[in-house]
Amino acid sequence: MEILVCVKRVPDPAENEIAVEGGGIRRDDLVYAVNEWDNYAVEEALRIVEREGGSVTVATVGGPEADETLRREMAMGAEKALLLSDPAFADADGLGVARILAAAVRKGAYDLVLTGAMADDGAAQVGGMLAELLDWPFASLVNRVEGAGPLRIGREIEGGAQEVSDIDLPCVLSVQTGINEPRYVGLRGIRKVASAEIPVLDAAALGVEPAAPRVRRLAYFVPETGPGAELLEGGIPEVAARLAGILKAKGGIK
Amino acid sequence: MDQVFVFVPGADDSAAELSAAAAALFPGAAPTALVAGHGEALAAAARDAARAFPQVWSFDAPDLAHPDAERLRPLLAKVLPAGACLLLPHGTLAMDLAPGLSVRLGAAYAPDVVGAEGADGSWLRLVRQEFGGQVHARVACDAAQGAVITVRSGAFVPAPAGPGGTVVDRSADIPAVQPRRRFREVVAAPAGDVDIAREEVLVSVGRGIGDQENIALAEELAEAMGAALSCSRPIVDAKWLDKGRQVGTSGQTVRPKVYLALGISGSFQHLGGIKGSPFLVAVNKNPKAPIFQAASVGVVADLLELLPELTDAVRKVK
Ligand SMILES: Cc1cc2nc3c(=O)[nH]c(=O)nc-3n(C[C@H](O)[C@H](O)[C@H](O)COP(=O)(O)OP(=O)(O)OC[C@H]3O[C@@H](n4cnc5c(N)ncnc54)[C@H](O)[C@@H]3O)c2cc1C
Numbered sequence: 087m088e089i090l091v092c093v094k095r096v097p098d099p100a101e102n103e104i105a106v107e108g109g110g111i112r113r114d115d116l117v118y119a120v121n122e123w124d125n126y127a128v129e130e131a132l133r134i135v136e137r138e139g140g141s142v143t144v145a146t147v148g149g150p151e152a153d154e155t156l157r158r159e160m161a162m163g164a165e166k167a168l169l170l171s172d173p174a175f176a177d178a179d180g181l182g183v184a185r186i187l188a189a190a191v192r193k194g195a196y197d198l199v200l201t202g203a204m205a206d207d208g209a210a211q212v213g214g215m216l217a218e219l220l221d222w223p224f225a226s227l228v229n230r231v232e233g234a235g236p237l238r239i240g241r242e243i244e245g246g247a248q249e250v251s252d253i254d255l256p257c258v259l260s261v262q263t264g265i266n267e268p269r270y271v272g273l274r275g276i277r278k279v280a281s282a283e284i285p286v287l288d289a290a291a292l293g294v295e296p297a298a299p300r301v302r303r304l305a306y307f308v309p310e311t312g313p314g315a316e317l318l319e320g321g322i323p324e325v326a327a328r329l330a331g332i333l334k335a336k337g338g339i340k
Numbered sequence: 341m342d343q344v345f346v347f348v349p350g351a352d353d354s355a356a357e358l359s360a361a362a363a364a365l366f367p368g369a370a371p372t373a374l375v376a377g378h379g380e381a382l383a384a385a386a387r388d389a390a391r392a393f394p395q396v397w398s399f400d401a402p403d404l405a406h407p408d409a410e411r412l413r414p415l416l417a418k419v420l421p422a423g424a425c426l427l428l429p430h431g432t433l434a435m436d437l438a439p440g441l442s443v444r445l446g447a448a449y450a451p452d453v454v455g456a457e458g459a460d461g462s463w464l465r466l467v468r469q470e471f472g473g474q475v476h477a478r479v480a481c482d483a484a485q486g487a488v489i490t491v492r493s494g495a496f497v498p499a500p501a502g503p504g505g506t507v508v509d510r511s512a513d514i515p516a517v518q519p520r521r522r523f524r525e526v527v528a529a530p531a532g533d534v535d536i537a538r539e540e541v542l543v544s545v546g547r548g549i550g551d552q553e554n555i556a557l558a559e560e561l562a563e564a565m566g567a568a569l570s571c572s573r574p575i576v577d578a579k580w581l582d583k584g585r586q587v588g589t590s591g592q593t594v595r596p597k598v599y600l601a602l603g604i605s606g607s608f609q610h611l612g613g614i615k616g617s618p619f620l621v622a623v624n625k626n627p628k629a630p631i632f633q634a635a636s637v638g639v640v641a642d643l644l645e646l647l648p649e650l651t652d653a654v655r656k657v658k
Contacts, residue, residue, distance in 0.1 A: 097471065099605075100547070103628050104474040111475065180439070180449060203435075207470045207477075209451045214439030223410065223520035226435040238524075243432045246529030246583055246591050249406075253521040260435075264577035300448035300482040304465070309476045315622060315638030322649050325639055329621065330653035332637055333565065336619045338541050338598035339654055340566030 087140035087234070087255075089131040090196045091164065092187055092216070093124040095148055095155040096206040109305035120155050123202025125162070125268040127261040130231055131200055132163045132269075138234050141165045143194070147175055147186050156284055161275035162268070172288040172296075179299035184215035189292035191220060197235065199258045203227050213260035223253050227262040343421050344369040346393065347428040349407055350377070351384035354429045356498035359392040361491045362427055363499060364456040365464060370394055371427075373505070374419070376412060378405035390505040397510045404514070409437035410521040417444045418515050423486045430490035432590075438488050447486035450479065454495040464489075472607050473630040492608065529591075532584015534568050541567035542596045544587055546610075547574040548603015548624060548643055555580055557647040558602055564654040570594065572604045588613035603643050606631030 097104065097111075098119035105112040131142040144159040145168040146152045156167035170186050178186065191199055199217075203226060204210035210226065217224030229248065230240030235255035240248040242262050253259075289296060318325045333339050344366045346358040355373065362371045373393035375385040382400055389396045397419070403411055416437075420426060424445075428434050430452040442449035454476075455467030462484035468477050469492075481487055536542060543562040549555060555575075562569045569585065576586045587594050588610045595616040602623050604610060611634055614620075622635035625642050632638045639646060 099472055099474075103626055104471045106475055181443065184443075208468070208472070210435045211439040211449055211451055214436070215443050215449070218440035218443035224436070224440055225521060227432055236522075240527070241432070241436070242590055243526070244589060245593070246586065248527040248529075250524040250527060251521050252524065257520070263573065267579070300485075301450055302480045304478040304480055306470075306475050306477050311633045315632045315635035317627075317632070317638045317640060322641065322645050323653075325641065326646060326649035326653040327656075329637070329639060329650060330657045333598065333600070333621065333654065334657045336598050338565060338567070338600065338619070338621075339658060340541065 087134055087138045087198055088143075088194065088196045089134060089140060089198045089200060090143050090145055090191060090194060091124070091127050091131045091159070092199065092201040092212065093128065093144050093146050093155060093159055094121045094202070094205045095119075095146065095152045096121045099206075106306045106308050109307070111306055118151075118155075120158055121202050121205040123204060123261060123263060124159070126263050126265050127200040127202050128159050128162055128164060129266045129268040130261055131198075133266060134198070134231065140197070143168060143196075145170060145187065145190050147171070147178070147183050153284060157276065157279050157282070158271060160279040160282055161271045167282070167284045169284050169286045170292065171286050174289050174296045177299055177302075178296065179301040180209055180211040181215055182296060182299055184212050184219055185297070186292060186294055187212065187216050188219040189294045190287065191216070193287075193292070197255045199256070201258065201260045203260045203262045210260070213258050217258035220256075220258065223257045224259070225251065225253055225257070226260045228259045229262045229265045231259065231265070343424040344371040345374055345420060345424055345426045346371050347374045347416065347426060348385055348389040349429060349431070349433055350381065351388040353498060354493070355389045355392040356501070357493065357496050358427055358429065358491060359499040359502075360496040361453075361456070364496060365427070365466075365489065366425065372397060374416070375399070376404045376415065377407070378402050381405070386507045390507055391501040392499060394502065394505040396505055396507045398507050399514055400509065400511045401514050403517075406523050406526070407433050408519075408523050409433065409440075410519045410523075411517050412437055413441050413444065414515050414517050416441055419510065419513050420445060423484075425483055425487045425489065427489050427491055430492050434490040438490050442488040445486055445488065447488050448481050448483060450481040450487060450489045452492050453489055454492045469608075472605060474628065493612065494608075530583055532582045534584070536568055536570045536585060536587065536594050537592050539568040539594070540596055541565060541598045542570045542587070542594060543567045543600045543602065544570040544572065544604060545575055545602045546572040546604030549575070550603075550644065552578070552580045554644060557644070557651075561647055561651045561654065564651050564658070567598075567600070572610050601631055601635070602647070604631055605629050606634055
């Protein structure tokens, strides 16, 4: 099975406090990582190929620095990578990104496209848009993939239940965390792919005309909220004792 | 953009919330509600929608008994007029249905909206959250060719019930679909060893616990308090605790009196599983973590330092 996995370089939520400055995100000291959901998607692709044969390609829309993201996913085991990069892609909205990815998919002969369920903007939109542009069937929040086509898939729905369906190939699936345990990537793996050739495809190579975005971010802000929590200050033993007292008073200790 | 529609997935709180969201986004519009399904469940959804909207279109077919995006997408694409705006709740159905539908309609897509701030011509000014709720973004969405907007549950205060609307059966408009994705069944969540939904006091661990071995520290605290242990999703994804312990929209809904959140950032999917406004205490090393907005009392500290001391202190006050 030929599988394309769409991945994204995002600020690592575990390493960053996202700060707003003049209506924008302060970017200078952000630490970046691969979008958490995408690692599950790449892992699932690798497992499908281990089972059914074929190969895994990872693709990203981004600047030159996204090369690092592709190499990390290659170190996980993806055979090939595509960097979809052009200054004209800079203000693409979700649909714009989906169009760029759709052009890359059409240039290949893929049976299956996987994306992460969502990324840093929480929009969860690119997979579903990509499927529609390709006129392929789609499922979001996928937490189980079996078979070789049609695939037997599970989707996560509310309350921890799973919706089971069969889906024809080719299709697009957006993958939810917990579907597998992404394999560990060691330094050795990273070194092995350090000199791998990664083709860069720009707007001309892909044949996409960037369209004016219909959804635009105007500004970031930190919301005015209520007083929030009363913060207990002091040394650890003192705070622990006060907290224990509060928990007891509120019926939290039985 | 004067044609406003809302999709009401079922008989729950969503109709009244969608009505409030529609009023905030499109003041003065008279939105039409759409319900799809089969039998008594559909009738209940239609009754619920009619309490919130003057007009309801109802689509009844056995194939729609389970809400299935593969069938709903062509249905909505067929019955919505060109340039319409559609609102729906941002749940797992919307994540499946809405992005592709917006493309099919040629409409803009604004997902998971938490606020409305007016409009500049055809550009709607909306508020979303990014980076797991750490920051908000003001977003403009061009509705000139229509828009599909999904609305965060709980973000808009439910509108009071209206005088009661009329339900029109539009089942004849349901298109024939050769589905390329075929629904089989719904498998219920596996039952856990404890029912955290019934516990009065929960000690809940999140990714901030760092390592599987550290869960024992939280277990000790829970035992000292006489509380049950629950967790956020990453702990279940890592298989450190059972799915039955997961609090949140895709886990268990809990109604404790006291909830102690340890190393949990406070995403809406997590907080969405905590009902009945418990006394919420948060411990987090990041003073800007969104959980502190929801909590009554907070401690900014490293969990691994605080936990042993807190367990001792609890044993002392018992
Ligand atoms: C469709 C969908 C459904 C979902 N359903 C659920 C659900 O049911 N339940 C759920 O919980 N999530 C759910 N999620 C995931 C949710 O969006 C968040 O990713 C998740 O809740 C984050 O868990 P967390 O707070 O433990 O981790 P993080 O967001 O990573 O937060 C960890 C926190 O720990 C703090 N921390 C780190 N180290 C320490 C330390 N040493 N001491 C103190 N604090 C520390 C950090 O500052 C941070 O705030 C869902 C997501 C999707 C897309």
